[in-house]
Amino acid sequence: MLQSRRRLFQVGGGLFGSLIMHPKSFSSEILNNEESKSRRNLEQISTTFAYGVASGDPLADRVILWTHVTGDGSPSVNVRWQAALDVAFTQIVAEGDTSTTAEQDFTIKVDALLPYSGTTYYYRFFAMNCWSMIGRTRTAPSTMSNIRLALVSCSSIWSGYFNTYEALARRSDMDAILHVGDYIYDFVDEDEQRNMPSDPVNTQNPDTLAAVRQRYRYYRRDPFLRHAHQQHPWIIVWDNHDIDHAAGKADSIRAFHELVPIRSPEYGNHDLIYRRLSFGPMLDLIMLDTRHIGRDAISSETGQITILGDQQFQWLKNQLTESQAHWRILGNQVLMAPCKILGKPISESMWDGYPADRQRVLQVLVDHGIKNTLIATGDAHLSFAANLEWGGRAAAVEILPSSVTRGNLDEQVKGVLGAIAKGGFAAAIKLFNPHIRYFESTRHGYGIIDLKEEGAHLEFWYVPHEELSQDQEMAQAIDVASGQQRITQEKSSKSEGVKRASPAPEESRLYDSPGEVGGQGGSYFNDGERLHVQSRLVHLSIRSGDRVDAITVRYEDGNAYKHGGNGGGEHAMDLHVGEYLRRMTVGVGHHKGTTSIHYLKLVTSQGRVLEAGKNPGSTMDYSAGPGRHIVGFRGRQGRELEKIGPIYAPDFD
Incomplete structure (x- = not known):
């Protein structure tokens, strides 16, 4: 379907929205998008824009911009969008507003009309009083280009x-x-x-x-x-x-x-x-x-x-x-x-x-x-x-x-x-x-x-x-x-593409994980799938002998999750009010042809230590960093704890 060049933008029709035109620029009406790292702000972004942003189907003069908005239970949610030539949004070239409802699963699709072909743009959305993460997109070229x-x-x-x-x-x-x-x-x-x-x-x-x-x-x-x-x-x-x-x-x-x-x-x-x-x-x-x-x-x-x-x-x-x-x-x-x-x-x-x-x-x-x-x-x-x-x-x-x-x-x-x-x-x-x-x-x-x-x-x-x-x-x-319609060189070398504009800033997440360490056996677990925006860790326990058999976490809301088996003795710690888990040291070892977690050491913001297993001598240290703490874990579990990594969260405001 051909799109009129006179339209500022188009939202997909039918099930997925309706055309809305706004000739008036409103960039001055919106507060500066200095992304706050506060817990409250991250909670709001993680709720409102939980599924990120996306773009697609680039043409020389337009690109589809997409997001999903989680509202407050209202039947519709108003959303604003902007596209700019720079990541700071000082050179806004297109903007508009629309709304979404449950009829389209609170998704937004904007066919954003953009002024320059073969150009990198940055885009963002505003809803429920917060900005989304910033996305990067690119229009198709209109000249002969690689x-x-x-x-x-x-x-x-x-x-x-x-x-x-x-x-x-x-x-x-x-x-x-x-x-x-x-x-x-x-x-x-x-x-x-x-x-x-x-x-x-x-x-x-x-x-x-x-x-x-x-x-x-x-x-x-x-x-x-x-x-x-x-x-x-x-x-x-x-x-x-x-x-x-x-x-x-x-x-x-x-x-x-x-x-x-x-x-x-x-x-x-x-x-x-x-x-x-x-x-x-x-x-x-x-x-x-x-x-x-x-x-x-x-x-x-x-x-x-x-x-x-x-x-x-x-x-x-x-x-x-x-x-x-x-x-x-x-x-x-x-x-x-x-x-x-x-x-x-x-x-x-x-x-x-x-x-x-x-x-x-x-x-x-x-x-x-x-x-x-x-x-x-x-x-x-x-x-x-x-x-x-x-x-x-x-x-x-x-x-x-x-x-x-x-x-x-x-x-x-x-x-x-x-x-x-x-x-x-x-x-x-x-x-x-x-x-x-x-x-x-x-x-x-x-x-x-x-x-x-x-x-x-x-x-x-x-x-x-x-x-x-x-x-x-x-x-x-x-x-x-060119012109051959067949493979002319079967073993060529790696090519070097032209570097495009700077990436969009990486998403600031409420919950993040730096990785995992350990073996490849057992089944996968990820506490992050179960955490809500106010999850607060209050209790930890580790079962171990010479190796770590299991770790259990319990939260303020009463939910508890155990990862691993039932062997070994239990070592437990209740976190005090205002106390956070800050650091984790992991020792990985080998036993009867398998690799698993042999040692765990957890250190809180008050210097208290929960330690279990036998240190194999070589360890990996994880530290949440200033203003952040460990709120849960991800890894692999079987009869023992096979692999583990921390999940970080910002401290409560």
């Missing part, structure tokens, strides 16, 4: 940590993050119950609109996901796990549009998400829907089942043949390249199950002489780089950079058998599919697509996900020379 996109898919929050998102948040060389589906998941894979939440509602297949909304909110509680949304605009399409919830497609699709920063292509038609985003003369980004609209219908053109539907195919054909950009990327949920072993597709849910549609898409590229087309894909949880051809002529190159966390061969087949399976599967893929030039079956991470006039540079980055980690590795890079 374009650099990150490519991700398949992010299961239960399968591990979103270290990939944190790695992307800290990169300053990207124009946008492209997420090609399975942004959320409907159910937990039985082989991947790594980080299970304390509330079982966050693991159940959502069966109502409210439950689907809750799943998005649970995801947005993750600090790494929030950080990536805060720092970059996202371009998102759904895949099956985003819309195949027990609640049904209608409610799943409604929640998707409410809680994802997407610009709906057609007013009132939320089934339609295929769309084109122009990045100037360098790139046309064409986002497809291979999961919902048109899928499994019978094509009137081919007489075969279709993955796109005739209407979407005709739209795609028009986009491809009319595009004047130097490059085209098709954002596509499922693998387009043929992938067969002994003549049989590894999955017919991918384009292999819809060969007539694949033929007609590739034939458009070949017959019309359309050069420089890339297919950016997700879904398979594996890494691929493949040449696509039709009739013996090169048509396009496909990149699929594995999943963020959802399991692949490594999770499904472990140990020695897993190594054998990995080697055999990879050998079979390469033997029977010579057009697949790169394949990897066990690692997780993201891809980088770097576009210049002379060629495309594609990188595969891998990031650990089972433990908190800042490590990442660029394992493979390939080049596609």
Whole structure:
């Protein structure tokens, strides 16, 4: 849907808001946004803007700005927004106000009209008498410019940590993050119950609109996901796990549009998400829907089942043949390249199950002489780089950079058998599919697509996900020379992108954790999931012998949480009024082939000490810092305490 340039901004219509225009500037009416670090202020921000901010679908003159507001029980909440050229908001270029209600789950989506293309902006929201965190976004260029996109898919929050998102948040060389589906998941894979939440509602297949909304909110509680949304605009399409919830497609699709920063292509038609985003003369980004609209219908053109539907195919054909950009990327949920072993597709849910549609898409590229087309894909949880051809002529190159966390061969087949399976599967893929030039079956991470006039540079980055980690590795890079429609260099080097403007200030959180130390066994726990804004720690106890068996915390409201087993003797401490837990020393040791917590020492603001276990000699110290204290813990637990890290909070005012 075309947007009028005379509009100051637009809020998504229908279910998701209405157009509101405000010609009067009101920046002088709002108090200076000096972010207070006081407990009271952090409590208010953490309540009002609990799910952060986000931006998406950048064009040369506008970007979708998103947030969620938690109100005071009123039927509607008034919200103001601003966009500026600087993080201090002394150069405000756009602003407006709107309101939100329970009808759209108190979400806000603003299609902010911005004055300059190819430019970094900072944005924020004001509601319930407090400012949100500041977000950073970027408009698409209108001139021939280097374009650099990150490519991700398949992010299961239960399968591990979103270290990939944190790695992307800290990169300053990207124009946008492209997420090609399975942004959320409907159910937990039985082989991947790594980080299970304390509330079982966050693991159940959502069966109502409210439950689907809750799943998005649970995801947005993750600090790494929030950080990536805060720092970059996202371009998102759904895949099956985003819309195949027990609640049904209608409610799943409604929640998707409410809680994802997407610009709906057609007013009132939320089934339609295929769309084109122009990045100037360098790139046309064409986002497809291979999961919902048109899928499994019978094509009137081919007489075969279709993955796109005739209407979407005709739209795609028009986009491809009319595009004047130097490059085209098709954002596509499922693998387009043929992938067969002994003549049989590894999955017919991918384009292999819809060969007539694949033929007609590739034939458009070949017959019309359309050069420089890339297919950016997700879904398979594996890494691929493949040449696509039709009739013996090169048509396009496909990149699929594995999943963020959802399991692949490594999770499904472990140990020695897993190594054998990995080697055999990879050998079979390469033997029977010579057009697949790169394949990897066990690692997780993201891809980088770097576009210049002379060629495309594609990188595969891998990031650990089972433990908190800042490590990442660029394992493979390939080049596609302009005009070739095939991979021209299979082992290239890492590229250096142009550094963009300074990041938005990191979110000031009421509760924060610096990390964890210990082993990898046991089940996950996180007291932060249960804390409310006024949680005050009043009692601690540790069970131990030579090793630490368990730790128990109790709060002023009476809630108590135990982590670990029942062995050893108990050591306990009641905190005095005004006394805080300030420091923790952890000793990690090895026993019978396992790693666990062997020693804990807790020190309060009054110098009192609770100590348990046997010090192994090498320890890790955690200190909350001035004005902050330890309010709880996160880690892993079994019959003993396997891993632990502190959760910090500001002292009470």
